[in-house]
Every structure is written in C-alpha cells, then in structure tokens.
Amino acid sequence: MATHVESLDNGLKVILRPLPDAKALSCWVSYRIGSRNEVPGITGSTHWVEHMLFKGGGKLKKGDIDKLVSRLGGKMNAFTDTDYTTYFETIPASAMDTALMIESERMRNAAFDPKEVEAERTVVISEREGAESQPEFLVEEELWGLAFHVHPYHWTPIGYKQDLAALDRDPLYAHYLRYYAPNNAYLVLVGGFDPAVAMQHVREAFAPLKPEPAPPPMRLVEPEQRGERRSDLRRPGAADFLAAGWHIPAFAHADTPALILLAGVLGGWRGFTRFAAGDWRSRSNRLYRALVEGKLATDVSMRHELKVDPSLFLADVTLAGGASLDRVEEVLDAEIARLQKTPPSKAEIERAKGQVRAWHQFERDGVTFQGILLSSGEALASWDAWDELVGRIDRVRPEQVRDVARRYLVEEHRSVVRFHAQEVPR
Amino acid sequence: MNLPDRTVLDNGAVLIAQALPSNPFVAFRGSVPAGMTSEEAPGVAEFLSHLLLSGTKRMSAGKLADRLEGIGATLEFRNSEEALVFQGRCTKETTAESVRLLIECLSRPAFPPREVERVRTELLNDLRLSLDETRYRAARRLSELVFPGNHPYGREPRGSEVRIRRTSRKTILEFHDAHVGPEGLILSIAGDVDRDLVEEAVAGPLSKLPATNEPPSPIPPPPAFRARSAWIPMPHKSQVDVAVGGPAVPRRHDDFYALYLANLLFGRIGLFGRLGHNLRDEQGLAYYAYSSLEARTAGGMWSISAGVNPANLERTIRGIREEIDRLRTDPFSLEEIADGKDNQVGSLIVSLERNAEVASELHRMEYYGLGMDFLERYADLVRELPEERVRQVARAYFDPDRASMVVAGPMGRIRVPL
Numbered sequence: 135m136a137t138h139v140e141s142l143d144n145g146l147k148v149i150l151r152p153l154p155d156a157k158a159l160s161c162w163v164s165y166r167i168g169s170r171n172e173v174p175g176i177t178g179s180t181h182w183v184e185h186m187l188f189k190g191g192g193k194l195k196k197g198d199i200d201k202l203v204s205r206l207g208g209k210m211n212a213f214t215d216t217d218y219t220t221y222f223e224t225i226p227a228s229a230m231d232t233a234l235m236i237e238s239e240r241m242r243n244a245a246f247d248p249k250e251v252e253a254e255r256t257v258v259i260s261e262r263e264g265a266e267s268q269p270e271f272l273v274e275e276e277l278w279g280l281a282f283h284v285h286p287y288h289w290t291p292i293g294y295k296q297d298l299a300a301l302d303r304d305p306l307y308a309h310y311l312r313y314y315a316p317n318n319a320y321l322v323l324v325g326g327f328d329p330a331v332a333m334q335h336v337r338e339a340f341a342p343l344k345p346e347p348a349p350p351p352m353r354l355v356e357p358e359q360r361g362e363r364r365s366d367l368r369r370p371g372a373a374d375f376l377a378a379g380w381h382i383p384a385f386a387h388a389d390t391p392a393l394i395l396l397a398g399v400l401g402g403w404r405g406f407t408r409f410a411a412g413d414w415r416s417r418s419n420r421l422y423r424a425l426v427e428g429k430l431a432t433d434v435s436m437r438h439e440l441k442v443d444p445s446l447f448l449a450d451v452t453l454a455g456g457a458s459l460d461r462v463e464e465v466l467d468a469e470i471a472r473l474q475k476t477p478p479s480k481a482e483i484e485r486a487k488g489q490v491r492a493w494h495q496f497e498r499d500g501v502t503f504q505g506i507l508l509s510s511g512e513a514l515a516s517w518d519a520w521d522e523l524v525g526r527i528d529r530v531r532p533e534q535v536r537d538v539a540r541r542y543l544v545e546e547h548r549s550v551v552r553f554h555a556q557e558v559p560r
Numbered sequence: 561m562n563l564p565d566r567t568v569l570d571n572g573a574v575l576i577a578q579a580l581p582s583n584p585f586v587a588f589r590g591s592v593p594a595g596m597t598s599e600e601a602p603g604v605a606e607f608l609s610h611l612l613l614s615g616t617k618r619m620s621a622g623k624l625a626d627r628l629e630g631i632g633a634t635l636e637f638r639n640s641e642e643a644l645v646f647q648g649r650c651t652k653e654t655t656a657e658s659v660r661l662l663i664e665c666l667s668r669p670a671f672p673p674r675e676v677e678r679v680r681t682e683l684l685n686d687l688r689l690s691l692d693e694t695r696y697r698a699a700r701r702l703s704e705l706v707f708p709g710n711h712p713y714g715r716e717p718r719g720s721e722v723r724i725r726r727t728s729r730k731t732i733l734e735f736h737d738a739h740v741g742p743e744g745l746i747l748s749i750a751g752d753v754d755r756d757l758v759e760e761a762v763a764g765p766l767s768k769l770p771a772t773n774e775p776p777s778p779i780p781p782p783p784a785f786r787a788r789s790a791w792i793p794m795p796h797k798s799q800v801d802v803a804v805g806g807p808a809v810p811r812r813h814d815d816f817y818a819l820y821l822a823n824l825l826f827g828r829i830g831l832f833g834r835l836g837h838n839l840r841d842e843q844g845l846a847y848y849a850y851s852s853l854e855a856r857t858a859g860g861m862w863s864i865s866a867g868v869n870p871a872n873l874e875r876t877i878r879g880i881r882e883e884i885d886r887l888r889t890d891p892f893s894l895e896e897i898a899d900g901k902d903n904q905v906g907s908l909i910v911s912l913e914r915n916a917e918v919a920s921e922l923h924r925m926e927y928y929g930l931g932m933d934f935l936e937r938y939a940d941l942v943r944e945l946p947e948e949r950v951r952q953v954a955r956a957y958f959d960p961d962r963a964s965m966v967v968a969g970p971m972g973r974i975r976v977p978l
Contacts, residue, residue: 155582158913188831197837200830205899207906226909253844256869261847263798264867267694267969370796372692373685402629414634417613417625427621429678432685454681455688485630492632495585496649500914558692559795 137508138329139517144345145317148336149508149517151324153501157226159325160505161233163241164220164513167313169291170443171352178293179301179309181214182258186306187221188212189250192243194236196250202232209502214291217442218513224502227326234339237321241314242343251303259299262292269371270450273551277377280363281446281549285356315346322508322517325501356381356444363549371555373432374453376462379446381547382438385514391526392534393438393447393542398486399478399535400469401436401449405493406520407506418485420473421449424465430457442514447542459552473539477532487528494524564748564922565758566932569767571742576922576932577758578750580915585651587915588659589923590747591643592666593776594739596712603719604735607679607727609639612646614675617668621675624661633658635665641713642779642857643927644740649916652752656761663765666740676729683724687716694794695867697968698803701790705964706805706861709783713859741773742766748922751915779858782807787961791975792968800870800969804880804978805863806962811855811928815953818945820853822954823862825892825900826883827851834886835864839879845872849880857928862957870970877965881978884960891951900950905939 138150169180190196203210208225221240223233265271275290282288321340323332359381382393397403402416415433416422425431433452439445451462478486497520498504511519564578599605613635615621628635633650635658646666650658690696700716707714718724749762785807809815827835832850839849849866868876892900912918912935925934965978 153582156913157909197830197841201899204830205902205906207903207908207910209910224910224913226906253842256844256872257840257847260799260845260867260869263869264847266798370692372688411634413638414636416629417621418629422625423622426682427678429681432682452685452689455685485626488632489629492585492649492651495632495651496634499583499585499587499916502913 137517138333140333142316142337142341144341144343146340147320147512148333149320149322149512150329150332151504151508152327152329153325156326156501158224158501159227159230159233159323159327160222160224160501161230161237162220162222162322162505162509163237163319164218164322164509165313165319166513167219167318167349168215168217169289169293170216170286171313171349172286172293175297176301176305176309177289177297178258178291179306180219181291181293182254182298182301183306183310184212184214184219185254185258186246186251186310187240187244189245189247191245192239194239199236202236206232215513216287216291220509222502222505230323230327230332231335231339234335238339238343241316241319241340244310246303246307246310248303251306255298258292259295262295262298265292269369269375269553269555272367272369273375273377273553276365276367277379277549277551278446280365280551281359281379281381282356285354285443286352287441287443287445312346313349316340316343317345318349320512322505322512324504324508359547362545365551366554367551368554368556370558371553372558373455374457374459374555375553376451376453376459377551378449378466379549380543382445382447382542384442384444385440389538389541390440391523392530392538394490394527395483395486395530395535396473396538397436397438397447398489399473399482401434403486403489403493405497406440407497407503407510409506410493410497410503416489420469421466424469425451425462428465429454430462430465440514459554463550470539470543473536474543477536480532483530483532483535490524490527494520563932563936565755566926567763569742569763571767571769571771573742573745573747573766573769574926575758575763575766576746576748576926577753577762578918578922579753580751580918583915584752585649585915586655586749586751586753587649587919588747588749589645589647589919590745591645591923591927592740592773593642593744594644594735595640595642596715596717597642597779598739598776599735601723601727601731602710602715603717603723603727604731605644606639606717606719607683607732608736609637609644610679610682611671611675611732612637612665612669614679615670615672616664617670618664621672624665628658628661631657635662639717647916647919652757655753655757659762660765663769667769669736671729671733673729676732680724680727683718684721687718687721687724694797694799694801694969695865697792697794698801698966699863699865701792701966701968702803702805702863702964703861705788705790705966706785706807707782707859708785711780711782713782713856713861737772739773742769742771743773744776745769746923746926748919748926750918750922782859785962787964789965789977791971792966793971794968795970797969799867800873800967800971802866802868802873802876802880803863803966804963805861806957806959806964808853808860808862808957809855810857810859813855816855817941818949818953819957821897821900821904821942821945821950822892822958823851823853824903825896826887826954826958827864829900829903835880835883838883839866839876843875843879845876845879870972873967873971873974874976877976877978881960884958884963887954887958892954894947897947897950901942901945904942908935908938
C-alpha cells in the first residue's frame with residue numbers, strides 16, 4: 135500500500151497512508167517511552183502520565199479532548215506498553231485538524247494540575263486493583279519479575295502499587311517533559327485524505343514544537359540466566375494456572391521469523407497485534423491437541439512477545455479441574471522435546487505460514503487497525519516491519535523452527551510460575 | 561455505501577451482502593434462533609455452541625481445525641440469549657470453502673462423545689472462573705434480578721454446575737435438530753465480495769441447507785420486576801464491583817432511540833458520560849464507571865457498572881445515586897443533547913470502518929427488522945428526537961425506585977442502600 139514517510143525539522147517522523155475510499159481517518163501519535171525507561175521507585179509513571187494527557191492543557195481545557203472527539207462520533211484511547219506509549223483518535227476524515235490539534239497540544243502542553251494528578255492516583259491504583267483480582271495478572275507479573283532481574287521488563291507497565299501510592303506530581307511532570315517531544319515521537323495517519331494536503335496540515339500543527347535533547351538510551355541488559363527459576367503462588371482461585379517463559383532475542387534478531395512459526399506450530403497464530411483476534415482461539419496446533427483435547431487444560435496459548443529488547447517466549451495454560459500441574463508440565467516438556475528432535479512437517483509449516491499471511495490481511499481491517507500496525511511496527515523497527523517480517527517468515531524452513539526450539543526453549547533459560555488455586559473463602 | 565443486497569432463499573434463510581472492496585478480505589456474521597430462549601433444559605444452547613467446531617459427520621475436530629486454519633479462515637460460534645451466533649473471516653479466494661465448512665458445522669455436527677466430555681470439562685472450568693470474578697458476579701446477579709423467574713434474559717447461560725454435569729449428548733442432539741436449520745437463519749457478509757461470488761460461494765451452498773428446524777417460538781415477555789439488592793461477599797478480592805440496573809425497552813419500542821441517547825449521555829459518551837465525569841474524573845474513585853443499555857426482542861435492561869476500592873464503596877454508591885437523581889434536578893442541557901446527537905450521527909462513519917463491523921450491523925438490521933435503508937435513515941431518526949423526550953425517558957427509566965443493586969467483592973460489613 136502506498137505510504138508516504140517524511141520527517142519534520144524538529145525530528146517528528148510522519149507516516150501517511152492514504153486510503154482513497156475510506157471515510158474515516160485514524161491518527162496515532164506514539165512516543166518512544168515505555169515502562170522499560172522507568173527505574174524502581176517510579177514504576178508505573180509512564181502509564182500514569184498517559185492518563186494525565188486526557189486532562190487538557192494549552193489550548194485544551196479539561197474535558198475538551200472528550201468533547202471534541204465525541205461530537206465527531208469518534209473513538210479514542212491510549213496504550214502504555216513496555217517499549218512505547220501511543221494515543222489515537224479515529225474520526226471522520228473531514229475532521230483531520232481536530233485530531234492533529236489534540237495531539238500537538240498533548241505533545242508539549244499538558245497541564246498536570248496537582249489536583250488532577252491526585253485524583254488520577256486512585257484511578258490508576260483502581261486499575262491495578264482490578265487487575266490484581268485476576269489470577270492471570272498475578273501470574274504474569276510474577277513471571278516477568280522472575281525472568282528479569284536487571285532489565286526493566288522486570289515490572290509491568292501498570293507499575294507497583296507502592297510506587298503509585300508514593301509518586302509525586304513533579305517527577306511525573308519531569309518524566310513527561312523529558313520524553314514527550316517531537317524528536318522522540320512519530321505520527322501515523324491512515325484513511326481518507328490527500329497526502330500532500332495532510333502533510334501541510336501536519337506541518338502547521340507540529341512544526342512549531344521545539345525538539346528536546348534526546349533522552350539517554352536505556353542501557354540495562356539482562357545478564358544470561360544461569361538456571362531455571364520457579365515460583366509457586368498459592369492464593370484463592372477457581373483454577374490452577376501454569377506460565378512458562380524462555381528468554382529470546384529482541385525483535386530485530388534474525389531468529390524472529392522462525393520463533394513466530396514456532397509459536398504458531400505449538401500454540402496457533404492470532405496476529406501480530408493484541409486486539410485483532412478478539413476471542414478467537416486456534417485449535418490447529420500441538421498444545422491444543424495435547425492439553426485441551428487431552429482434557430488437561432481448558433485454554434492454552436503460546437506467544438512470542440515481540441519487543442525492542444530481548445524478551446520472552448511464553449506459554450500460558452489454564453488447567454482443567456482435577457488436572458495436575460506436574461502432568462501439564464510433563465506434556466508441555468514432551469511437546470517441546472518432540473519439536474526439538476524432529477522438524478515440523480512441511481504441511482504443518484505451510485499451515486502456520488498461511489495463518490500468518492491471512493491474519494496479516496485481517497489485521498488491516500479498517501483505518502484503526504492499520505494505525506496500530508504501522509505504529510507498533512515503527513516502535514519495534516520500522517513502520518513496514520510487519521510486511522517485511524511476513525516476507526521473511528515465508529522463507530523459513532522446517533529445520534529452522536526445530537533449531538530455534540533447540541536454541542531457546544531450554545530449561546536453564548526458563549522461568550516457571552505455578553498458580554495453585556486455594557479454596558475460596560465464603 | 562450502496563444499500564446492501566438482501567436475498568431470501570427458498571429454504572427461508574436470509575442473506576445480506578455488502579461489497580466493500582477497500583478492505584481486501586471478507587467478514588461474515590450470522591445467527592439461527594437456537595439460543596437460550598429456545599432451550600427447555602437450561603445450558604443446552606451454550607453446550608451446543610461449544611460443540612459445533614468439534615467435528616462433523618465427515619470430519620474429525622482436528623481435521624476441521626486443520627482445514628479452516630489451513631486456508632487461513634476463522635470461524636466462531638457463540639450462544640446468546642436469543643440466538644446461536646456465528647462469525648468469521650476469510651479471503652475472497654477461500655470464501656466458498658469457508659461457507660461450505662460453516663454450513664457443514666451447522667447442519668452435520670457429529671457431537672463425538674469424547675468432545676462432549678471435553679466441552680463439559682471446559683464449561684465447568686469456565687463457570688468456576690466466571691464465578692470468581694467480581695465484575696461477572698455482580699453483572700450476572702443483576703440480570704437475574706431484572707429478569708426474574710428463570711427468564712432466558714436473566715439466567716446463567718451455562719445453567720449451573722449441576723446442569724452442565726447432567727446435560728446429555730442426546731439432549732444436545734435433539735436441541736440441535738429442532739432449532740438449527742435455515743428457518744430464521746440470517747447470514748450477512750461484507751468486504752471483498754461481488755454479486756457472482758455471493759451467488760456462487762454463499763447463496764448456493766446456503767440454499768442447500770435442508771429445511772428441518774422448527775420456526776422460532778415467540779420470546780416470552782420478562783416477568784414483573786421488583787427492585788431488590790444483593791451483596792456477594794468475596795473477601796479474597798482486591799476490588800468491589802457495583803452493578804445497578806432496571807428494566808428498559810425492547811429494540812423496536814418507541815422509546816428506544818430517546819433512551820439510547822439518554823444512556824449515551826448518562827454513562828458512555830467520552831470517558832463514560834456524566835457517571836464517569838463524577839466517579840472517575842472528579843472523585844477519582846474508579847477506573848471504570850459506565851452505563852449500558854441492552855435492548856432485545858422482548859425486553860431490555862439498563863445498567864451501571866463500577867469497579868472500586870472497598871474503602872470507596874459508600875462514596876461510589878452515593879455518587880451513582882447522585883447522578884441518577886441529577887437526571888431530575890439537573891436534566892440534560894441542550895448542549896449535552898446536541899453533543900450526543902452529533903456523536904451518534906458521526907459514529908455512523910467511525911463505527912463502520914471495518915468489514916467485521918459492517919457485517920455485524922447488517923446482521924442487526926435484519927434481525928430486528930430495521931430495514932436495509934436503516935443506515936440512510938439513522939441520522940434523521942437521531943436529529944428529529946425532541947430534547948424533552950430524551951430528558952423524559954431518562955427520568956422514567958433511570959429510576960432509583962425501579963432499580964436493583966448488586967455488590968460483589970470484599971465489602972466487609974458495609975451494607976448501604978442505593
């Protein structure tokens with residue numbers, strides 16, 4: 135698809151994808167700041183800053199962002215990831231300037247009114263408490279904490295409750311000023327517009343913004359893990375859970391395409407982005423056959439967490455009532471060992487590749503999803519990273535899938551969390 | 561967008577198609593009247609919906625999954641109060657095969673005993689997990705209070721643990737044979753389609769579906785409502801969920817559009833309307849605090865949902881009551897109503913930007929008999945709503961004396977009325 139890419143003098147990268155038939159437009163502004171840029175004591179600050187950027191500042195009073203987008207029948211939201219933070223509006227294409235104005239004000243002029251910061255403290259804590267009510271969140275937080283001792287992937291973007299309780303307004307505001315600048319951001323527009331006209335409007339909205347000194351690079355590197363790490367959580371719950379994570383390289387690594395097919399063969403493929411598949415679950419994969427059809431589990435997933443820095447290859451299993459965690463681990467190990475011994479068949483690999491190709495089409499359903507794809511691709515490598523990756527996946531041979539299973543799915547680089555559901559108090 | 565093509569096939573099935581060539585794949589959505597309103601044994605419709613991908617008379621579950629995923633297609637079945645709903649995605653080239661597999665799943669399921677037992681395990685686990693969620697518990701109990709007497713709009717879709725254990729393969733088979741067929745079937749399809757593809761790849765196979773199922777029986781109206789409250793202690797949780805709600809209107813009721821707009825202003829627009837402004841934005845009490853309106857064939861329900869720290873429970877309930885009362889003391893302003901109307905008209909573009917969204921809307925238009933020109937008329941329907949009507953329905957339906965409340969979570973000894 136035709137895509138126009140240009141950078142403004144202040145460093146803002148602009149990625150325009152015109153879709154002539156589209157009546158809507160999706161505007162995404164992303165910042166190269168995520169929880170990986172935090173340090174202990176200010177965990178969760180990136181996410182809290184994201185919340186504050188809906189509260190006005192500059193030309194926008196509190197409530198204006200809501201009103202402006204709502205009157206257009208638009209949708210908007212924001213997401214804080216480990217690696218980046220992104221804001222979007224999807225609105226009728228004729229209202230492009232509204233989105234550009236909101237985002238240019240958000241970039242440098244957020245108010246951070248102390249009263250509003252305080253009101254938002256309980257909101258982010260409430261968001262965390264809602265997550266804490268879910269055993270799956272507790273397991274995930276435990277797993278990343280176990281697998282990473284040095285690198286900030288140790289904590290999740292929501293941050294620790296004690297940090298959220300103690301953080302002040304000034305460090306949050308300093309965090310904002312440091313990272314929210316045109317030279318640490320990129321803008322994606324997808325939808326019904328003429329690229330030359332859109333570029334002119336983007337310049338008018340963003341060219342006056344001054345760049346900031348580049349943020350210091352995040353230098354923390356996780357040392358090699360020297361043995362399996364395990365944790366057993368015993369808490370009230372309705373089912374046992376098993377989560378395992380193996381260290382894998384960063385997105386840009388040459389093994390990424392084979393690892394993606396490995397995830398597909400073992401656990402099925404649900405697209406590159408987190409929202410596209412909805413509730414759909416793959417059934418044509420080895421772990422579903424072994425664990426779900428085998429009545430040991432009611433849900434299983436295998437995914438490659440695609441990140442800027444070395445990350446994790448994750449298995450998550452919801453156990454069936456009466457199934458034992460030991461037995462599920464044995465079956466998981468056996469399936470991995472089988473793949474390490476013998477490459478998947480050509481038919482199995484072709485099916486996995488076909489799924490990736492089909493999902494790549496499904497993930498381009500509409501301007502909002504295309505905005506997610508371009509923005510997340512740019513955060514990891516380049517706006518066209520997914521297209522390029524699909525091409526590389528197509529060239530992977532079955533032996534390469536076996537080889538990455540041998541290289542990365544090893545016990546000494548694995549962390550395991552077992553959630554033992556305890557009787558729920560009445 | 562041109563008006564969609566609507567075809568009634570000889571066997572009674574209705575096919576709606578809309579070409580949207582800019583998104584290069586196909587999304588479809590459909591239903592047959594085999595939901596909870598059709599079941600005599602509670603839980604059988606849910607059981608059925610979980611078993612339709614478990615193999616056909618010609619193909620095992622594994623082979624079916626390999627075929628579908630081998631062509632890169634998705635297919636899902638879901639039970640709902642009124643219908644068995646299905647949806648999927650495929651490419652233009654694989655549309656014929658995808659539709660053929662859909663029809664095979666609907667018309668020739670095998671219900672292998674091993675899969676029946678697997679699904680039984682899955683349903684038992686799902687039920688236990690749901691019952692351990694504060695939000696689910698509050699919402700589920702509220703539905704039971706608003707639609708009492710075991711009405712299908714109110715009851716747990718899975719029945720109960722006992723029901724799941726007792727449901728037999730024979731019961732599922734009989735339910736399927738009686739209710740799944742072309743009678744009442746709707747299939748909408750949107751995306752990279754043209755007339756030839758729809759006729760050959762979709763209408764052709766769909767018209768071969770034998771007409772064997774019973775016509776859908778009328779859905780009973782909900783029983784009389786009496787406001788009540790329920791407290792569900794879940795001391796091991798970190799958050800309390802509050803659900804408040806009461807009866808609303810069926811989808812075709814004269815008050816629907818005014819109430820839809822009132823609900824938008826009350827607890828949805830922007831960051832959750834007036835409710836979100838008070839509870840989240842001003843008081844910082846909750847990450848989510850919003851209202852919902854469900855309008856079905858025979859009845860409806862409005863509800864409020866909020867998740868809060870237990871220490872903020874009383875303030876939250878007080879805040880909800882304040883906002884309900886304010887609908888009388890400080891009715892929606894002209895500006896609020898104008899903003900809401902603009903939102904609804906503008907959302908016609910934004911909420912239909914994806915093939916899947918268009919397929920879903922086409923299905924809704926046919927299901928509720930809104931007419932294929934509904935989207936063309938919608939802006940006028942909204943614009944012509946008198947402001948006083950919106951205020952009046954807000955007062956009439958969001959009535960604290962006609963509202964039930966459920967609280968689920970670690971609320972300790974707190975017991976306060978709405």
